[in-house]
Amino acid sequence: MAGDGGSLSLLKGTGTEGPKLSGLQVRGLRAGYGVMEVVHGVDLEVAPGELVALLGRNGAGKTTVLAATAGIRRGRNDGEVRLDGLALHERRPAQVAAAGLALVPEGRRIFTEMTVRENLRLGAFIRRRSAASEIEAGIGMMIDLFPPLGIYIHRKVGELSGGEQQMVAIAQALMARPRVLLLDEPTAGLAPLLAEELYSAAIALAGGGVGVLVVDQDMHRALEYSSRVYVMEAGKIALAGTSMELRSGSAVEKILRGIDR
Numbered sequence: 231m232a233g234d235g236g237s238l239s240l241l242k243g244t245g246t247e248g249p250k251l252s253g254l255q256v257r258g259l260r261a262g263y264g265v266m267e268v269v270h271g272v273d274l275e276v277a278p279g280e281l282v283a284l285l286g287r288n289g290a291g292k293t294t295v296l297a298a299t300a301g302i303r304r305g306r307n308d309g310e311v312r313l314d315g316l317a318l319h320e321r322r323p324a325q326v327a328a329a330g331l332a333l334v335p336e337g338r339r340i341f342t343e344m345t346v347r348e349n350l351r352l353g354a355f356i357r358r359r360s361a362a363s364e365i366e367a368g369i370g371m372m373i374d375l376f377p378p379l380g381i382y383i384h385r386k387v388g389e390l391s392g393g394e395q396q397m398v399a400i401a402q403a404l405m406a407r408p409r410v411l412l413l414d415e416p417t418a419g420l421a422p423l424l425a426e427e428l429y430s431a432a433i434a435l436a437g438g439g440v441g442v443l444v445v446d447q448d449m450h451r452a453l454e455y456s457s458r459v460y461v462m463e464a465g466k467i468a469l470a471g472t473s474m475e476l477r478s479g480s481a482v483e484k485i486l487r488g489i490d491r
């Protein structure tokens with residue numbers, strides 16, 4: 231289980247240069263589809279080493295927030311996205327990924343006709359051209375994180391189970407060594423045990439200093455494993471807090487069930 235401190239140390243004073251920001255900061259994010267705005271000014275932060283959950287009912291805007299943050303939502307209308315202080319909101323998706331912000335979208339967009347190994351190697355080239363030894367070391371790290379990938383390393387991804395494919399998708403994103411990883415419903419459709427394994431891997435990543443923001447439909451699981459939670463309602467953040475403080479009350483459940491508070 232993740233630590234429950236949940237405190238953010240995003241602002242580190244650096245004298246005349248102004249505050250040095252670390253991790254991901256999203257400010258005033260507005261996004262939508264065509265003329266319809268569905269995300270109405272979202273602020274959120276993910277510090278290095280934090281596992282943060284983004285919850286909300288169907289249609290609340292979670293996927294749109296992740297996509298707009300990663301720059302793949304062309305309908306992003308306004309707002310600021312910064313990674314370690316670097317402004318990413320004007321950049322193209324490939325530049326955002328190269329800067330260290332990775333999105334694993336729902337539905338695992340991986341290459342099913344390619345082997346696990348080929349998929350992982352591709353992931354390494356998103357950020358920059360890496361030396362062969364570096365790629366091999368990265369593949370080794372991914373097998374440590376997700377041991378089944380070692381067994382299936384030469385198999386075509388299309389022949390793997392849904393859970394194994396999800397591991398490949400996350401590992402592929404990690405091969406680019408992101409600073410912050412955005413995971414959109416990584417446990418959707420997975421058996422509970424496998425979902426727990428994925429969370430264990432996410433906690434290990436956070437332990438290694440990566441900031442992780444995960445969208446999950448399962449409130450209890452998200453509150454158990456994350457250190458902080460944001461809850462969206464109708465395109466806005468309706469509630470934010472540490473998982474420990476939110477676990478004990480019914481505030482999250484009320485929003486997710488649409489009960490008036």
Ligand code: ATP
Nearest residue numbers: 263264266268286287288289290291292293294295
């Ligand atoms: P879910 O949990 O069901 O995936 P979500 O919280 O991720 O939902 P979004 O997928 O971000 O929510 O959708 C937010 C709103 O935007 C919804 O009203 C949805 O109908 C709308 N929407 C999503 N994708 C599109 C699209 N491609 N075109 C038009 N409207 C869209």
